[in-house]
Amino acid sequence: MTFSPHDLLPAELRRSWVADGTCPGLDLYSLFRARQIADLHHTAVLDAKGKLCYTALDRKVRCLATGLRDLGVREGDVVGVQLPDNRNAVIADLALAALGAVALPFPAGRGPLEAESLLRRAEAVAVIAAIEYRGSHHAADLHALSPGLPALRDVVAVGPGTAPEGTTAWSDLMRADAGDFVPARPDPDSAARILVSSGSEAEPKMIAYSHNALAGGRGNFLASLIPDGKPPRCLFLVPLASAFGSNGTAVTLARHGGTLVLLDHFSPEAALAAMREHEPTHVLGVPTAVRMMLERPAAESEPLPPPTALVLGGAPLDETTALAAAEVFGCPVVNLYGSADGVNCHTGLGGTVPPTSASGVVAGRPDPRVAEIRIAAPVTHEHLPDGQIGEIVSRGPMTPLCYVAAPDLDALYRTPDGWVRTGDLGYLDADGVLHVVGRLKDIVIRGGANISPAEVERELRSHPQVRDVVCVGVPDPLMGERLAACVVARGPGVPTLDILGEHLTARGLERRKHPERLLVVESVPLTPAGKPDRAALKERLAESPRQAQHGVPGAHRTP
Template identity: 75%
Template sequence: MTVDLHDLLPAELRRTWAVDGTCPDLDLYSLYRAHQVADLHRTAVIDAKGKLCYTALDRKARCLAAGLSGLGIRAGDVVGIQLPNARGAVIADLALAALGAIALPFPVGRGTNEAASLLRRAEAVAVIAATEHRGNHHAADLLTLAGELPALRTVIAAGPGAPEGTLAFSALLRTDPTSFKPARPDPDSATRILVSSGSEAEPKMVAYSHNALAGGRGNFLAALMPDSRPPRCLFLVPLASAFGSSGTAVTLARHGGTLVLLDHFTPKAALDALAAHEPTHVLGVPTMIRMMLDRIAEGHHPAVPPPTAVIVGGSPLDEATAEEARRGFGCPVVNLYGSADGVNCHTGLSDPPLRGERPGILAGHPDPLVADIRIAVPGTSELREAPRGSVGEIVARGPMTPLCYVAAPDLDARYRTADGWVRTGDLGLIDDDGNLRIVGRLKDIVIRGGANISPAEVEIELTAHPLVRDVVCVGVPDPLMGERLAACVVPRGEAAPTLEELCAHLDARGLERRKHPERLLLVSELPLTPAGKPDRALLRERCSAQAPWSVAQAV
């Protein structure tokens, strides 16, 4: 291993969670093997090719691990993965865990320049990429960059027609695994690098240990398993996203469950999978859930069996969508607040409404088995806790806390404290009941004429308008005011709201006029990034290309 992946959490604190049983203190592959031995033929993965049991998946992972070992890939090496949601991605995850190598997954659809940046900064020695997926030819594209990436030795192409100069994933799967002996890495060592889909110039990369994923993140899912039976999780988000890191490491390795995978999200495919495979848990972002609900409401799909829970994360969930999802899916809707940086908090299976009369959105009671959460006074160099009930920056530390940022000492200095707390950059408060409520984001602020506007605050209010199905607010450059706020709205039904109607609605809800949007962009659906979140950058571009600003609400 060449890239430095140090642990910014005190070692004695990390060990405490292993000793007291909060974390399993085993590497991911050993955890997976224990489930495989206990139930040889349990279904591990359901994808477009059908079902794959634990034993068949284990053999494929061992074959790939043996093949990768033959290429000289060793414990501690970083290997990129750019594959769609299917068995290949899970095989790669487990093979790298068996080697003691470090997986660097990133979603299909991400551009070549961004992929090259990730691989370069992580000093990846190899990358496993799709030959073709929805018009993208990732393996061939990455091969053209190999000369610019000094550490990258091998491009492995998954799918038919491996380009010349790459190695075929299918050939590695035919390696004889009999002589392969799995590594037994330290459970507190790095196993996976999560890529943030945030607004940094380059995506942040965050290193996680076996214990942080299977333990901390695994405890999050355990809290939503009322009968402790192995979960059956339908992942609408990419396994290669931070949200999707609960796939192989948590659903399979920690809990011995089943992954139901779609290589590309559509509301029809998601509802078909829900009906055919009856998952216990559905994991998606709010926009995906709204698209599925629209299809149900239009009568295009029959009733689906109710899962244990629909888990919604990635962007703020409003109460209207949560309530509609409760009725549409016939089950509790869990609001998951979390990020790749190292924070997780969620509502339970029987929590009260998200909004109520209190500020912000309910994110549930912080679980110390996942991450302890505090509210700090913003802008202070030393961590100083804010008074109970007051808004401040959310900071987190616990069993799921990552090791460090990858190749980014500046981010370590900015977002991590000397005793291991993670500064999230999010604003929130702890209410009198001990619940975390999310208010906004420190850096997602639109500055209009020197006044700060939180897009999240405006979005929360606009989702309550009867003609608004979905909404994202973005700041658009303006020569006079610096920035102005634009509302990108998916109308509910045929009638579309006007800007004046939206602002009147905000007036009625008591939102200051300086925070009202000054431009309205109507869209049939919100574009999504490869990670499955609303594409704010693209929406910002579309708003910038519109006609000159409306000044009706400029105050």
């Protein structure tokens, strides 16, 4: 079933970016083939199985593409992919690009209800899934859903293990004779991938990206962090199936001819071991993952091979984490502000740690070769002058085509001339640097007063007894909502709400913004996409109200 999303950007803008060289004007598989031909035996993937060079990877890609073609997958078809981070995920990405199909990756570990929603709304004709991953049986679960998904014809089961009855074994497809395979040549401005974002909607948002937006816009982002122009070696601490992870196959390999260093599952020990063994030039992850790594003794023993950059995004970065990471990893720490919806800005390699301001770590200076950023009035979309706080809006070479099967989201998050409404509040200073100060939606409303969880988290992370913290709003019959701090303690002592409140007062945070509930956790739970799982923390607060309010001295405050 051909997927033909409409482009909300003016066509002349897209054409101008190809004409001036900002975007390559080639599809992802053609770009990858050019890299393969230029350096036949350069290492493309390093995973638990070892090294895989570009030529061996291309051979596997063509076999899978032939097998999928024989199943009936055609140019423009949407195919779901739910695989852990290893070579198979990369092979699937490139095989779908070679067919001109549209990849719909979502991280391994996400449940069947969310998968059903994605596959149904995208009208996916097939899905490639792991037989078993950390106790989940994705292939069997997705096959069980197929009767309710009229467009879904095939479930491809990826081992190890035996393919469930009714599914097609990946190993069978990989034995296909690719001798007569001829790659498709899709329009570079047509859809190549659907990014998935949890957002605040009832169902995950799906955003369609073109070949040019990925290899061009997102490719230019990574290019700005490669000072010597040599192919990068990127260690991804986030799933390739996440929005952040879309900088993997399409950008690191197809655009830059680099190497992907992949972990089937993130753990701080595995990440540190990969840094020592493979010496990546770039490490990409979320601040929570890096804070976990900083707590491991291995990070403080013999020095790690310093990367070119540690790129942190997906959640706000605080100054304390940035300083500690720069010291331990011995490289510049880059703060990346971005989202699946189509915004990107970062602080670059100009300093060891990102600059800060009264609003915390700055987002950086926007790059028009990636995404131009403006500040607009939230209701009228009127362009606001420098220094004035408004909604951050973005438009540029990495801007997506549209939301998938969601005209209501197009109307809500895109302006008539194609700008992406981020829902974030910020301002541009006189030097053109972007400062993010909060979110239009991500606020806790206590008795009619707005509290930014990000602001409170930023200040709490500077407390010596706090290793990590996530603040969430919890329902309250009197005040509507109260702010809860979910804290990972540093050292043997456990902070109390009184101790944290005194710290926040000393930092200049007014009393109404102080947390009124405290939950001490061993670690911050992460979503399959690698971000702090705020929903899980809210559930724990709801399930253990007595513990959260009274289990720690001073853990409950009255209005």
